[in-house]
Amino acid sequence: xxxxxxxxxxxxxxxxxxxxxxxxxxxxxxxxxxxxxxxxxxxxxxxxxxxxxxxxxxxxxxxxxxxxxxxxxxxxxxxxxxxxxxxxxxxxxxxxxxxxxxxxxxxxxxxxxxxxxxxxxxxxxxxxxxxxxxxxxxxxxxxxxxxxxxxxxxx
Amino acid sequence: xxxxxxxxxxxxxxxxxxxxxxxxxxxxxxxxxxxxxxxxxxxxxxxxxxxxxxxxxxxxxxxxxxxxxxxxxxxxxxxxxxxxxxxxxxxxxxxxxxxxxxxxxxxxxxxxxxxxxxxxxxxxxxxxxxxxxxxxxxxxxxxxxxxxxxxxxxxxxxxxxxxxxxxxxxxxxxxxxxxxxxxxxxxxxxxxxxxxxxxxxxxxxxxxxxxxxxxxxxxxxxxxxxxxxxxxxxxxxxxxxxxxxxxxxxxxxxxxxxxxxxxxxxxxxxxxxxxxxxxxxxxxxxxxxxxxxxxxxxxxxxxxxxxxxxxxxxxxxxxxxxxxxxxxxxxxxxxxxx
Numbered sequence: 001x002x003x004x005x006x007x008x009x010x011x012x013x014x015x016x017x018x019x020x021x022x023x024x025x026x027x028x029x030x031x032x033x034x035x036x037x038x039x040x041x042x043x044x045x046x047x048x049x050x051x052x053x054x055x056x057x058x059x060x061x062x063x064x065x066x067x068x069x070x071x072x073x074x075x076x077x078x079x080x081x082x083x084x085x086x087x088x089x090x091x092x093x094x095x096x097x098x099x100x101x102x103x104x105x106x107x108x109x110x111x112x113x114x115x116x117x118x119x120x121x122x123x124x125x126x127x128x129x130x131x132x133x134x135x136x137x138x139x140x141x142x143x144x145x146x147x148x149x150x151x152x153x154x155x
Numbered sequence: 156x157x158x159x160x161x162x163x164x165x166x167x168x169x170x171x172x173x174x175x176x177x178x179x180x181x182x183x184x185x186x187x188x189x190x191x192x193x194x195x196x197x198x199x200x201x202x203x204x205x206x207x208x209x210x211x212x213x214x215x216x217x218x219x220x221x222x223x224x225x226x227x228x229x230x231x232x233x234x235x236x237x238x239x240x241x242x243x244x245x246x247x248x249x250x251x252x253x254x255x256x257x258x259x260x261x262x263x264x265x266x267x268x269x270x271x272x273x274x275x276x277x278x279x280x281x282x283x284x285x286x287x288x289x290x291x292x293x294x295x296x297x298x299x300x301x302x303x304x305x306x307x308x309x310x311x312x313x314x315x316x317x318x319x320x321x322x323x324x325x326x327x328x329x330x331x332x333x334x335x336x337x338x339x340x341x342x343x344x345x346x347x348x349x350x351x352x353x354x355x356x357x358x359x360x361x362x363x364x365x366x367x368x369x370x371x372x373x374x375x376x377x378x379x380x381x382x383x384x385x386x387x388x389x390x391x392x393x394x395x396x397x398x399x400x401x402x403x404x405x406x407x408x409x410x411x412x413x414x415x416x417x418x419x420x421x422x423x424x425x426x427x428x429x430x431x432x433x434x435x436x437x438x439x440x441x442x443x444x445x446x447x448x449x450x451x452x453x454x455x456x457x458x459x460x461x462x463x464x465x466x467x468x469x470x471x472x473x474x475x476x477x478x479x480x481x482x483x484x485x486x487x488x489x490x491x492x493x
Contacts, residue, residue: 054472
């Protein structure tokens with residue numbers, strides 16, 4: 001029993017004590033024109049500070065039917081690095097065929113990339129300047145509201 | 156008198172505890188020593204790797220000195236999927252003291268032509284990093300017009316920044332993916348990228364791709380003067396290898412698409428030596444940026460040669476936007492290397 005408890009102590013210490021990276025749980029919700037959007041990719045990349053150019057790996061997640069997402073750090077553990085991140089949000093275009101297309105096509109790989117279009121405005125991915133500060137305790141309120149460009153023009 | 160003393164001597168020996176303690180101490184010492192040896196070995200490999208990158212960077216500069224331009228990353232003839240001509244690695248062979256090998260290569264036919272098989276299957280020391288598990292092995296690259304096996308390599312040119320809707324890359328011609336106007340974003344090109352201008356007797360290419368975009372948009376090989384961001388702040392060549400999907404790893408002489416040119420997408424998943432891990436993570440363009448990854452089997456980082464000829468170690472946890480800024484030659488970012 002004592003041996004087991006010692007081993008347990010050491011493993012806990014190894015996991016807690018030596019895990020240099022500060023990863024905290026981050027979740028939130030994305031709404032597009034006020035409605036939740038399913039299948040959007042939310043990508044967080046930590047930004048350098050004046051003293052550290054190696055802030056760590058990025059986190060990413062895909063939104064569910066309610067627009068909610070929970071970030072996964074570097075494809076391994078849930079969460080994101082504490083600190084300032086740059087955010088990208090985009091459709092899965094180019095990654096996977098959208099579900100509507102797979103219904104009509106017998107081969108999902110026949111999805112036509114050339115005619116598919118990204119519906120999320122470019123300032124949310126390619127030219128993104130959006131930043132988000134992940135607090136030390138993590139957050140459940142990483143919420144983003146996207147307004148489509150067409151609507152802006154109309155108003 | 157002699158018998159008891161003999162008995163005494165016989166009784167002297169090690170107890171089980173003593174024996175175990177000695178074994179434990181030896182085990183600890185070996186345990187301390189072995190990783191140290193491994194680390195020294197890896198450090199030596201890394202140094203060899205750095206040296207090769209330096210040789211490559213110098214060869215690229217010598218090419219510039221004699222021809223006035225850096226070599227083309229890969230000579231495209233049209234839309235992604237069409238065959239290609241020569242590539243940067245072959246063009247710098249004379250500057251790596253491999254003029255004989257260079258003469259064996261026929262410039263006027265496609266890269267995958269049977270005539271060029273001998274060159275494509277030759278090992279070139281300068282293109283191999285000793286930490287790379289694939290060096291010295293031949294395989295059929297996963298895609299493209301290949302009809303025979305190619306020799307693996309370890310280094311890829313940095314063709315620029317990529318990611319416009321995740322599928323726009325400077326190694327190959329897919330301008331239909333450059334939004335919003337389907338014109339390639341010139342500010343994202345790197346020092347060594349896919350070209351369509353005339354070079355070494357091969358005429359300029361003007362084929363039209365999808366959406367009527369012309370391959371000529373890729374332009375020609377770059378000059379030193381075009382590196383407006385400064386040669387010390389611009390990536391030249393980096394390492395790329397995969398432990399899992401080896402047919403997606405680097406093939407030093409294979410011009411087609413991304414097998415000897417990668418680019419920086421602003422997602423840290425592309426800094427890896429595991430193709431499967433990269434594609435398992437959600438991101439722009441799915442697996443396409445993973446085909447253009449940078450990574451090595453060194454601990455947590457990758458060597459990069461910069462356009463000024465220096466070689467620096469970039470960790471996998473670097474600010475990816477900083478690396479993306481350094482991947483372009485004229486986007487005007489204010490970033491300096493680590």
